[in-house]
Amino acid sequence: MMCRLFVVLFLINYLKIHENNMYCRVCEFKLKFVKDIKGEKTGELIQLQKCSNCGSYFSRIDSMDQNIDELPENQIDGYLNSERDVKKRINTLFAMLDGELSSRKCKKYLDIGCGVGWSLTVATEHGYESHGVEPEIMATKFASSKLEINVVNSYFSSDLFEREYFDLIVMDQVLEHLPNPQHVLTDAFKLLKPDGVFFLGVPPVDWSRKATSMSLNLSTDTVNKIRKNTHLKRLVSLIDKYDIFISPEGHINYFTVKGIKELAKECDAIVVRELHNNIYRAIYFPYINITTGSFILKKKLSNLS
Numbered sequence: 001m002m003c004r005l006f007v008v009l010f011l012i013n014y015l016k017i018h019e020n021n022m023y024c025r026v027c028e029f030k031l032k033f034v035k036d037i038k039g040e041k042t043g044e045l046i047q048l049q050k051c052s053n054c055g056s057y058f059s060r061i062d063s064m065d066q067n068i069d070e071l072p073e074n075q076i077d078g079y080l081n082s083e084r085d086v087k088k089r090i091n092t093l094f095a096m097l098d099g100e101l102s103s104r105k106c107k108k109y110l111d112i113g114c115g116v117g118w119s120l121t122v123a124t125e126h127g128y129e130s131h132g133v134e135p136e137i138m139a140t141k142f143a144s145s146k147l148e149i150n151v152v153n154s155y156f157s158s159d160l161f162e163r164e165y166f167d168l169i170v171m172d173q174v175l176e177h178l179p180n181p182q183h184v185l186t187d188a189f190k191l192l193k194p195d196g197v198f199f200l201g202v203p204p205v206d207w208s209r210k211a212t213s214m215s216l217n218l219s220t221d222t223v224n225k226i227r228k229n230t231h232l233k234r235l236v237s238l239i240d241k242y243d244i245f246i247s248p249e250g251h252i253n254y255f256t257v258k259g260i261k262e263l264a265k266e267c268d269a270i271v272v273r274e275l276h277n278n279i280y281r282a283i284y285f286p287y288i289n290i291t292t293g294s295f296i297l298k299k300k301l302s303n304l305s
Contacts, residue, residue, distance in 0.1 A: 022049070022061065025181055025253060027262045029053035031061065037215050038223070039249040045220065046248040056259035057205065059248035063179040076138040079115035086118040089172070092277050093199055094126050096296070101167055101197065102126075110166045112156045112188060113174035117143035124149070128168070133160060158190040166191050172201035172294075176251045182266055189267040194301055198269065203244050204293030205254045215245040257291050264297050272296045 022031050031049035034057065039046045049058045094101075101107060109123040114132030116139045123130040132151040134140050140153040152160055169192050175181045185200075192198055203209075210216055214223055227236055240246055244254060255263070257271075264271050275294040276282040282292055 024051035024054060024056065025058055025061075025179070026056055026255070026259045027051065027054050031058060035216070036220065037245055037248045038220050040247045041249045048216075048245065048248060051259070054259040054262050055256040057245070057254035058252060060179070060252045063252060076116065076136065076142065079118075079136070079139050080142070082115065083118050086115070086172075087122050088277060089201075090119045090122045090170070092279075093170070093275060094122070096275060097168070097197055104167055107168070108166045110161070110169045110191060112169065112171045114143070114151060114170075115139050117147050117149045117151050119170060119172075120149045120151070121147060123168075131161065131166075156184060156188065158187045161191050163190055164193050164196075167193055167196050168199070169196065170199045170201075172199065173203070175200065176202050176253045176255070179252065181253055181255075182263060185263055186267050189269060189299070192299065194299055196299070198297040199275070199294070200260065200297055201275075201294045202253075202255050202260070203251065204291045205244060205256050205259075206289060206291045208290055209242065209244050212239070213243045213245045214239050215243050215248075260295055264295075267297075267299075268301075269297045269299050272298050 023029065024031055029052050032052055034048045034050050036045035037048050037059070038044075046059050047061070049061055050056070051058070107126075107128045109120070109128035109130045111117075111119045111123075111130075111132045114120060114134050115136070117132050117134075120130040120132050120143070130149060132143065132149065133154060133156045134143070134151050135153065135155050137153055140151045143149050143151040154160065169188060171185070171188060175185065178184050189198065214226070218226070226232055229236075244251075261271050273296050274282050274285070274292045275296060276285070276292040285292060
């Protein structure tokens with residue numbers, strides 16, 4: 001009798017947990033199953049879900065938290081090879097914010113998920129007191145030994161720094177990996193000065209990206225056949241480059257513009273504008289409903305320009 005009762009209670013708790021997990025990580029509306037996509041690491045089928053409100057997509061919806069005791073390591077190559085792109089992107093950001101932040105004295109900069117710290121070197125050149133947080137162990141060792149910059153080896157927490165300390169916070173290509181994006185973003189905003197600037201970069205999700213996603217629009221069997229066709233190797237390589245749903249195990253959040261605005265709202269912040277390395281694209285993209293995935297956010301109480 002006790003055994004049966006235990007089984008019933010276990011099933012009730014199991015179903016309750018999974019029921020709670022079927023809600024949007026952004027706005028907590030119900031999710032709708034879209035399709036199964038082959039995982040890039042395990043090869044297993046990963047469920048892709050879509051929010052009925054903000055239109056954002058999510059995978060691995062059962063993932064809840066990062067394990068602070070299992071910091072990743074030996075994943076440094078991608079960071080090392082990104083020097084040119086990161087520096088170009090951050091220099092573009094500083095150029096956009098030049099009139100707003102350049103005159104401030106004792107400016108402070110934080111990059112959450114900074115990799116080996118390329119952006120910190122740029123920020124230091126622009127006169128910032130620069131800080132970074134990075135969970136990848138080898139990346140932080142490279143930052144301290146080779147670049148001689150200040151990077152904390154940890155998953156992010158506002159407890160690492162003083163509240164309202166930073167003039168500029170960057171979180172670029174990080175939020176799409178996190179099982180608790182709203183919590184992390186809200187926590188990060190605690191460190192931003194009332195008149196500070198927050199730069200948030202995520203893979204862009206709009207009609208054009210969805211239309212060109214082979215993983216989204218074709219069955220798993222069809223995708224496998226296309227990838228095995230040696231005559232289509234170059235074409236597949238090009239398509240994969242723009243397929244935002246190709247990595248459902250690593251990228252578990254796919255935020256729409258509405259989703260980003262919902263995230264900002266919960267932080268008592270607003271999206272001011274978008275950033276792009278090509279300034280003309282940032283101007284005309286909104287007219288054709290295409291997003292850059294790069295957003296400038298500010299606290300609502302700040303004096304918006």
